[in-house]
Amino acid sequence: MPGNNGDDLTRLRIALTVFFALDGFVFAGWVVRIPAIKHQTGASASALGLALLGVSAGAVITMMLTGRLCRRYGSHRVTVVCGILLSLSVALPPLTHSAVALGAVLLIFGAAYGGINVAFNSAAVDLVRALQRPIMPSFHAAFSLGGMIGAGAGGLVAGALSPTQHLFGLTVIGLLVTAVAGRALLRLRPPVPPESSAREKTAPRRLDTRTRGIVITFGLIALCTAYGEGALADWSALHLEQDLDATPGAAAVGYSCFALAMTVGRLTGTRLLERLGRTRTLVTGGAIAAAGMLLGALAPSLWAAILGFVITGLGLANLFPVAVERAGTLAGPEGVAIASTLGYGGMLLGPPAIGFMADWFSLPTALTSVAALAATAAVIGLVTRRAGER
Template sequence: MPLLNKLRSGSAVATKPPTGLTRLRVILTVFFALDGFIFAGWVVRIPAIKEQTGASASALGLALLGVSAGAVITMVFTGRLCRRYGSHPVTVVCAVLLSLSVALPPLTHSAAALAAVLVVFGVAYGGINVAFNSAAVDLVAALRRPIMPSFHAAFSLGGMVGAGLGGLIAGSLSPTTHLLGLTVIGLLVTAIAGPALLHLQPPNPPAGRTDPEETPRRLDSRARRLVLVFGFIALCTAFGEGALADWGALHLEQDLDAHPGMAAAGYSLFAGAMTLGRLSGTTLLERLGQTPIIVIGGATAAAGMLLGALAPTVWLALIGFAITGIGLANLFPVAVERAGALAGPNGVATASTLGYGGMLLGPPAIGFMADWFTLPIALTSVAVLAAIAALIGYGTRTPRNPRLDSLQ
């Protein structure tokens, strides 16, 4: 009982975690980083793929819809797969599929064919995101610390490296060779990290926490509403991340006459700023709490994206992208962690599905707005949604929920 009281009071937070939990944290971090690396490697080659397929802005937007459509459809079922087979095997299988499918876009020569292969890529991307986020939520509960931002920092760091590498080789290496290289790297990393992950059992839920399989059936109406609220905040965040991933480089290159390498560096800078924000996320959550993180982050992202979209020079736009990355950094991990704490894998799946619904709406919406108005004006929609997330975070502030606080 004294030990249990110490854990509940937080006095044992500094205790060194068991070796198995530390290994699990390292391996999950590797998969988060690999996911970001592969995804960023793809997005920085979108301008070249657009030219290769001859697609208009709206046609490209519809083709990019394939990623989000595949992701959202898969996320609906991945929570069930994680409960049945475990989040670790699902993570490994999806990592293999993600690595293989990233090599397909350069093989297409029409917007329709591009959309078809991007559905496959989206299936893998959506599946791995639900699976390793579910595993991370269990680990957060076992460690009793809000470390979720550190995993998403690894995703952003992988994105920064992937985008930076893509920018360096964009002018000298074809998209086919580049993305095939990502396939080889992804399969090698999975071959090393996958067996280690499969040999580690998911951590047991802490005392007093319900079984994740039973949690979704026992949620009260307030908890269900909270899951949906967190999911909508994730939607606003994913819309912004997807917009900068899919359209940021094109905006810099097309509207501000940036060199292809500089255009690719725009997403790298965004991902780098997001990485820094997420690396400090655990400390900020422990000191400030969830609501200030959402409110301040949403407001900061809104201001940064207005600058990034409307700035008259490349350098000002890059500064705006960096500010946006800092602002958006911790909104998605906070939303997914809280939804998972309330409803287990189903909560992660719900928040992720709504979140990537933002990506589902984002590419075609921005593409059509770019045709109707201009791409800079279309990108201001990111600022609008970030501001809405901040308002929702402020409007739904409530006394601290013991069920949520048990993870902090």
């Protein structure tokens, strides 16, 4: 294909995969040290909760700006800059000694996290269009694997290293990885779609009213998916322990199985998309996740509930990557930014929404909202099939 070298595309795919994995690794490393930093700052639970909103606020504010920066300077450059900022800013939280200071530095960390997510997803969308293969889930699988490694490594070193030492170590690792992968990324020009793709008019559109509406619809699929991820991360263990009398260890297994199922689902996502196509993958995945979450929320036994979580993870695995890719294919980096912002909003909305509904009704009933939104994602995927499969 004119303008694209097969070896360059392979190198680009490797470099982007490394950045996705690094993002998951660094973020998970920070998450496992939150309890220690809470103790260090002396923050109450409510003060810590407000401080942690700094990550969310920084990410959401920056995501929309990053779409425009990618359009102007290129997603490769923005990815590298945000990789440096992410690596540097993760060392800041253990240097704080109050909830206010922690919230301020988490704004910076969240801005870098949101920025790099938009930038490397935009670069990945360009690569998907050039290769004409649905490889987006493989990048998100790298993020999931990086997160699992980061969390596991963080747990292992937590007893030996202080938060300052651990997170400074993440800074060093992040800067080294960014230097190597970033050098490769900056040498590679963004790929151009093949001539056949250009004839089919798959080039990103400008964000007019109609296009923005379709992109927002794809973003709602991302929101429905991320709502489930956030809800299960915060509430699955409590559900198993409180409602099914599981031990704390067995309760922790539930979310681990969900996360592992999502990773496996994303690793096999490209093959699944090649066989089913994007619309059927969205519809089938949403339906499977809805059924799995009904089982997970309402099952009368521990292992049946865990099986439900596994089914939910497999169903949700590829919804977010496909939604972001479809938004990016339609509207470029700004489309990725809109879909990512809505998706991140869903992850923020999930845990508190489940908490309120659990107070009003019960936790099992509240968790069925995950099934309802997964089914909603399936319906949206069906309704938008023509917009996504041009």
